[in-house]
Amino acid sequence: MDDAELLEAVARKDESAMAALFDRYSGLVYSIALRVLREPELAEDVMQEVLLQVWRQPGGFLSQKGSLGSWLAVVSRNRAIDVIRRRARLTPLEEMVLPEPRNLQRTIEDSRMMDRVREAVETLPEEQQSSLHMAYFDGLTHIEISERTGAPLGTVKTRIRSALATVRKALQV
Template structure:
């Protein structure tokens, strides 16, 4: 049985196969969750290299601890985001032990119905994103998945700030219209 809105086997099946050291299952889990884990870590750390380290640590924790994850206690995605947040805060504290850590709020728990709805929505968003012009796609990805500001995107792409803002705004309008249809 597949998770609603996702491609490939259900999380429980992936965890079972990962427990048996199936590298293909781990690759599928990585493809499914690496971006969200990275995004959570980046929001806390504001450092892409450190966020990538946290992502790798979290996913290695899955590789090592798959047999101990109890599928019925909650969603794997929710657990991974909480672990990513906590690991990122730990990394931030190691970097600056005396600085206070800004609280990053994540949902306390996610029920299965809302998780399935979110997965369906994410699949639809991915499809819609692929239909956007390439420039809009790249701008949205840099803003929302890489955590870059509009100014940073303008600098990185060599485009004027107004162009970057317009591309993101048009992309968001297109996404909103497509989701409401």
């Protein structure tokens, strides 16, 4: 379903449509709120508020004004800033950290790209996923991965190279 169809279904209180909308946009809304607030718990609260608003008032979004993702990004940022403002009444101005203005369209594109990368990685065989994770997220060298897994060094290098090629190919489609 495209966004317009999802919103129509949400307007009819179709819970599965709301679940699909949540799956599609919760990561984007959360990541923007987290960038502004820098606190995961508050970012989760903002994400819930924003998506609950869509459930309650799906007609609040006007497709003529842009994409649903862009609208949700702006609403998420504004809600996060509102949280900062509410907290500012309790926090001295000198201690307050304001968010850096960001290009929301770029943030949306980055989030979508990360979703595509995540999906591509999830399709990899377990050995490739594991080797890729150890190399890029755990910061291990190929030799350390070889020692940890018991796989020959050449096999580790091949797994990582194949995994990267598969992800690259998936992103070009």
